[in-house]
Amino acid sequence: MSDIPSSHDAAVPIRRPVRWHIGIFLLPAFIVYSAVMILPLIETLRLSLFNTVDGQSTFVGLGNFKVLFGDERWAASFWNALKNNVVFFIIHMLVQNPIGVALAAMLSLPKLRFAAFYRTAIFLPTLLSFVIVGFIWKLILSPIWGVSPYLMDLVGLKSLFAPWLGRPNSALVAVSLISVWQYVGIPMMLIYAALLNIPDEVIEAAECDGVTGWSQFWKIKLPLILPAIGIISILTFVGNFNAFDLVYTVQGALAGPDGSTDILGTLLYRTFFGFQLQLGDRSMGATIATVMFLIILAGVSLYLFVIQRRMRRYQF
Amino acid sequence: MSNKARASLTRSSLVHLALIAYTLVSVFPVFLTIINSMKDRNAIFRNPMQLPTATTFDLVGYTTVLGQGDFSTYFQNSFIVTVAAIALVLLFGAMAAFALSEYRFRGNTMMGLYLAIGIMIPIRLGTVAILQGMVATGLVNTLTALILVYTAQGIPLAVFILSEFMRTVSDDLKNAGRIDGLSEYAIFFRLVLPLVRPAMATVAVFTMIPIWNDLWFPLILAPSEATKTVTLGSQIFIGQFVTNWNAVLAALSLAIFPVLVLYLVFSRQLIRGITSGAVK
Numbered sequence: 001m002s003d004i005p006s007s008h009d010a011a012v013p014i015r016r017p018v019r020w021h022i023g024i025f026l027l028p029a030f031i032v033y034s035a036v037m038i039l040p041l042i043e044t045l046r047l048s049l050f051n052t053v054d055g056q057s058t059f060v061g062l063g064n065f066k067v068l069f070g071d072e073r074w075a076a077s078f079w080n081a082l083k084n085n086v087v088f089f090i091i092h093m094l095v096q097n098p099i100g101v102a103l104a105a106m107l108s109l110p111k112l113r114f115a116a117f118y119r120t121a122i123f124l125p126t127l128l129s130f131v132i133v134g135f136i137w138k139l140i141l142s143p144i145w146g147v148s149p150y151l152m153d154l155v156g157l158k159s160l161f162a163p164w165l166g167r168p169n170s171a172l173v174a175v176s177l178i179s180v181w182q183y184v185g186i187p188m189m190l191i192y193a194a195l196l197n198i199p200d201e202v203i204e205a206a207e208c209d210g211v212t213g214w215s216q217f218w219k220i221k222l223p224l225i226l227p228a229i230g231i232i233s234i235l236t237f238v239g240n241f242n243a244f245d246l247v248y249t250v251q252g253a254l255a256g257p258d259g260s261t262d263i264l265g266t267l268l269y270r271t272f273f274g275f276q277l278q279l280g281d282r283s284m285g286a287t288i289a290t291v292m293f294l295i296i297l298a299g300v301s302l303y304l305f306v307i308q309r310r311m312r313r314y315q316f
Numbered sequence: 317m318s319n320k321a322r323a324s325l326t327r328s329s330l331v332h333l334a335l336i337a338y339t340l341v342s343v344f345p346v347f348l349t350i351i352n353s354m355k356d357r358n359a360i361f362r363n364p365m366q367l368p369t370a371t372t373f374d375l376v377g378y379t380t381v382l383g384q385g386d387f388s389t390y391f392q393n394s395f396i397v398t399v400a401a402i403a404l405v406l407l408f409g410a411m412a413a414f415a416l417s418e419y420r421f422r423g424n425t426m427m428g429l430y431l432a433i434g435i436m437i438p439i440r441l442g443t444v445a446i447l448q449g450m451v452a453t454g455l456v457n458t459l460t461a462l463i464l465v466y467t468a469q470g471i472p473l474a475v476f477i478l479s480e481f482m483r484t485v486s487d488d489l490k491n492a493g494r495i496d497g498l499s500e501y502a503i504f505f506r507l508v509l510p511l512v513r514p515a516m517a518t519v520a521v522f523t524m525i526p527i528w529n530d531l532w533f534p535l536i537l538a539p540s541e542a543t544k545t546v547t548l549g550s551q552i553f554i555g556q557f558v559t560n561w562n563a564v565l566a567a568l569s570l571a572i573f574p575v576l577v578l579y580l581v582f583s584r585q586l587i588r589g590i591t592s593g594a595v596k
Binding site for chain 1: 327328331332334335336338339341342343345346348349360361364365404407408409411412414415416419421427430431433434436437438439440441442443444445446448449464465467468469471472475499500501504525528529530531532536547550551554561564565568571572575576579583586587
C-alpha cells in the first residue's frame, strides 16, 4: 500500500515523472489518521495481551481475557455490563427504530402541512449534548420536582409513578428510553430520505392497482427502505456498544444503582481510569476495549458481508 | 366520493395528532428547562409548568453560574477546539478526497478502504494508547490533544462524502486548467474546492456536533481548569451545584443556547445534507 506512486505504471509503458502531488495531497490526512487513530487502536489491541508482572510489562497471551471472563473480581462486572449493553441495544432496536420509521412514514406523506416544522422539532434533541439531556431528564424524573407525577396525574396514571432512575430493576430501561428520546431523530431522517427517494411512478402504479394506505406502506414502501433500515440498525449497534456519556451524566461513573446501568463504556472508563479508591488499570482497560472492538467488528462484518449482500438493491 | 374525502381528512388529522404529540415529547423537556431557569426557587417547585410571571421572574441562577463557573473560558476552549478541528478535517479531508477521486494510482482502493475503517470503528476504543501517546508527547491537558483526536475522528467521513462529490466535478474544467498551465495544487485549491463548497458545509455540520458535545475525550485528555470544554465544564459545575436548582437550570439553558441558535441557522443545511443521501 504505497501512497507515493511508483514511476513505472504497469498500464502505461512510457516513463512518467513521479507524481509527488498525489502523496502530498494524501499525506496530512494519512499521518493524522494513522498516528492518532489507527496506531493507538493497534497499540490498544497489543496492550490487551500484556500485563504488569513484578513491575515489568510481560506478555501474558490471552491471560487478561481469562481474568476478565472468569476471575471472580472481574467476571461478574464484565458479564453484567455486557448483559446491560445487550438490553440497551435491544430497547433501541425495539423502540427507537420503529418510532423513527413511523415518524418518517408520516412526515413523507404527500402534501403534509408543517412537515418542516415537525422535522426540525423532532430532530432537536439529537443535537443536544448528553450532559444537557442527562440532567434535564434527571430533573424531570426526580420525585423532588414532581413534574412527572403531575403530568401523569393529568392522564390519571399518577399511581404508576416511581423514581425509575433510582431503582435497580427500572433504571436501565429508563436510561435506555432517555437515549431513545435523544436519538430517534437519526433513524427518522435516514428513513425519511429513503422514502423520498422512492420514485413517484412506483407509488402511482401501486395506487392504480388499488394498493393504498397501510397495505401500500407494508407491501411497497417497507421492502424498498429495507437497506436504510439495515444502515440504521448497524449505526445503532455501533453507537450502543460504544456508549458512555449518557450513563455517566445520569448515573455517574459507578453506573448505579448497584451497577444496574453499567455498560461496557462505563466499565472501560472505571477500569482504565480508576474511580474513587480503585486505581486505573491500563492492561485490563485495553482488554475491555479489545472486547468492545471485537463486538463492534463482528457486528459491522455481519452487516457488510451477510446482511448487505443478501439485501436486494432496487435501482431506479 | 365524499366518504373517501372524509376518510382522508380523518387520516390526515390523525397523522397531525401523532406528529404534534411526538413534537411535544421532544421539545417539552427543553422548554421546561428554559422557562424554569428564569424563575425563583419557590416558583420552580410550586408551579413548574407555569411561565415566569412578573412576581416569579428571577435571574439568580444565571448570576450564580456566571459568577461561579468560568464559563467564558470553557466556551472559548470549545470554540477553539471545534473550529480548529473542523478546519483541519475539511482541509486534510478534501485534499485526500481529491487525491483518491482524481488520480489513478496503485493502492488507491486500499487507501480508500484504510481511511474508511474509521467510519465504523469508533476512535474511543483506542483511548488507552491515545492517552499514553499524549502523555509521552506532553500534550495532556492541552487543546492540541483534543484538536488532533477530533481531526482524526472526522477525517474518514469527510473523505468519504467529499470524494463522492468531487467525482461529479467535470473533467473538462480540470483539463482546461491543466492546459492553461495550472499546477495540480492550483487546480485543487482554485477550481475544485470552490465547486464542492456545499458538500464542505455538510461535512462541517456533521463534524461539528459530535465534537462540541463530546464528554469522553475532554474528561480523559484535558480535564484541567484551563482546558475544560463547555460540555465538561457544565457537567462538573452541575455536579457541584446539584442542590441549587436555579443554578443547574440556568447552566443547562446556557448550554442549550448556542446549540439552539446554530441549529436554527444550519437546520436546512443539515437536513438537506442528510436527505440528499450523503450518508448512504
